[in-house]
Amino acid sequence: MSNTKQSSPTVIRVLIADDHVTVREGLAAIIGRQSDMVVIAEAANGQDCVDRWLECRPDVALLDLRMPILDGVGAIQAIRREDPSALLIVLTTFDTDHDISRAITAGAKGYMLKDAQREELLDCIRGVHAGETRISPLLVAKLAAGVSGEMLTSRELEVLTLLARGHSNKDIGARLSIGETTVKSHLRSIFSKLQVLSRTEAITVASRRGLIHL
Template sequence: MSRAAPRAPRPIRVLIADDHVTVREGLAAIIGRQPDMVVAAEAANGQECVDRWQECHPDVVLLDIRMPVLDGVGAIEAIRRVDASALFIVLTTYDSDHDIYRAIMAGARGYMLKDAQREELLDCIRAVHAGETRIPALLVAKLAAGVSGEALTSRELEVLTLLAQGHSNKDIGVRLIIGETTVKSHLRSIFAKLQVLSRTEAITVASRRGLIHL
């Protein structure tokens, strides 16, 4: 009596979420060609990502960090409120320490840049599915450098955002309903935390870290 052939392992079911259709199609084509993977669903924004996840419960979610309606971090947080064991890999063009920090704190197990080699991405999917964490060493170093200083408060971020938009201290005070002396105090704190000496340098450093978006 012949023995039945061993059953092949179930392929890794991947949900792809990206607001650029060409990126989604490219990723779907790459993943679809792998014998151990299958595209479970696609989404064009963060809310669709949450909806598709609820419908098909994929093994791994591959998503961009900046998407309309709901961003990638918001999607991760919404899904993990339902299932804390859900697995996420962020695939993005953004490597600011703020973006990396937000994604990892939300629960991402992998963080890849879109210029990564195809095999790197596929290996990342397999590794995260197997329970590993995959964050490139360069991004880990960037994250460590970015969070080594004291974090800005929400009020300081508001002041910094208005500063980057070209508002004067007086205008910032009017918009936030605080005194000009208080604005100057916030700016001194911002400069100290960002380790900068000028308004222009503060804006440059904050933009590079992803704290503000110009």
């Protein structure tokens, strides 16, 4: 990379964090061809992303949600604790309202899917660098749909997770040290909040929304 490109005051310095080397190389190639951008660092996991951010202080970071050691949301939170003004863009394959909500709540300024067009991604980087928040209208609609529903409590999520793993009400009660009647009460609340009528439907909807991972 030329000195002229790096010394230009308008160049956006980018950090790429993804545990797949082919994804990092592809993004680096795309970004590297832009006259107003330069990749200054890459990271293969969430902790590495945090370390590289603190070391290089990039203008913008692209990071995946699912990474080893520390996931994307954890990395965003860690970086924002050290640098509240950090500009972070999630680039992932996951598009559930739960994933989007967690990322935005943690402090992400952009949320893009990996199947987005190249120009969309580049425009997102430029927009976030300019102080904008960039989330596609489709993802905003998904986020709004999720927010409009009632949130499950941590206990309800525990019950739902065990339900998805095939446990009976009796097993769930034993594992969580609660009675079967209490388990049934939690399930009624879960069904109501998810607007479903059966255990199978609850698992399907919860998985689609990213509340549980099968």
